Amino acid sequence: MTNVIRLNVPFPRQERGGRLESLVDSFARHRRGSEDVFWLKENAEVLNILECTGERLAPEALEPHRAFHDRIEARLGFFPQYYRFLLSLCLDLEDLGIGGTKGEALAAWVSKQGLAKAELSDLQRAEARRLTLRRGIDALPEDTGLTERLHGFINRSATFAMPNKKAAYELTHIVFYLSEYGRRDPELSKSALESLEFAGLLAYLEQNADLLAEVCVAHRFAGATPSPIWEGWLEGETHRFAAETGPQVNIHDDYHDYLVCNWAMAVAGKDTFRQALSRGRMAFRRAPAVPGPLRAMSECMFHLEDKRSDDWGKMRALVAQRLNADGCEILSEAEASTARFAEFFAGFARCGMIGVAS
DSSP states (O other): OOEEEETTSOOTTSOHHHHHHHHHHIIIIISSOTTSHHHHHHHHHHHHHHHHTTOOOOGGGGGGGHHHHHTHHHHHHHOGGGHHHHHHHHHHHHHHTOOOOHHHHHHHHHHHHTGGGGOOOHHHHHHHHHHHHTTTOOSOTTOTTHHHHHHHHHHOGGGGGSOOHHHHHHHHHHHHHHTTTTTSOOOOOHHHHHHHHHHHHHHHHHTOHHHHHHHHHHHHHTTOOOOHHHHHHHHHHHTTOEEEESTTOOOOSOHHHHHHHHHHHHHTTOOOSOSOOOSSOEEEEOOOOOOOSHHHHHHHHHHHGGGOOSOHHHHHHHHHTTSOHHHHHHHHHHHHTOSOHHHHHHHHTOOTTTTOOO
16 A cells, blocks of 8 residues: 655655655665665665755664665675765765765775776766765876866767757766866866757756756756756756655656756755655655657657758747647747757757758
8 A cells, every 4th residue: 555645745844854864764775675786876866965965964864874884895895896886875975974984995995996997988987086086086097088078078069959868968967077066166168058058958848857957957066057947847846746655665766856856956055855755665756747849849850851941930930830739838938948049959950961962
């Protein structure tokens, strides 16, 4: 049997510390077993958001992780392939207040073993470097070009004017790592800021709260202010989640959306995790949302073939007539959210191959 708690109903009697304690306890003890790699992923995300937003938890709130922290060296020694999750968990637990100084020894071991050198992705190398540098150790001291390669990727704004979620999430995470999660200026170029704006437009047109929340966080970490239209919509979505509780509740849920939406609210200076959360097993459901017009817009442009243009002024009416009323409204909001919509659309239209002989 499950119970549904509507998170848009405030329960003022539950103190903030109690809410966060319930959140940590649910992910640590009641959703998955700690031997499950998805347990590592979920708990690393929860603790990372709490740590980088400056939360300081009461010692008892971290007790669900005590046994894990006590034996984390053995876990890392047997599962070095998960070193980024394990090191992140250890560092965040210690910085949140669990006590101990294992993080430095683990970072040194990761570096000595050369685990970061086994990564094929610059994004993963950047994460590994950022993690070990939290304890003053560079896992990749010989890779002097990594930061420049990351900037090169995010500076190509044309990449982010086309639907490509993998690239968009890599963009946001690069900004997270370059900024040390908001602790330093990531020194983004004008082109990189444009990349974030284009990725945010795609997310808004899709009504993808998860991606848009990450884009807004990345904007804030870069010292920029996201569109009030984007953050206003996210604030509404954040308070429309529901929590299901019960021993058999299905945890194939929207927990990541829930976490990053609250994260976006935190970096915008708004209240977070402000409604009551229950002890025990919880699943988080996003309220049904109106589908965004992104897919219909893309299909419209594709089927126009050589009749399509990258001139938004010429194409707007043609695209709009393919959308329903909700889609037209969302499109109008997206246009109003930026001064660069025409530039975005020029890339979205993908007219570069028109007229090229086959």
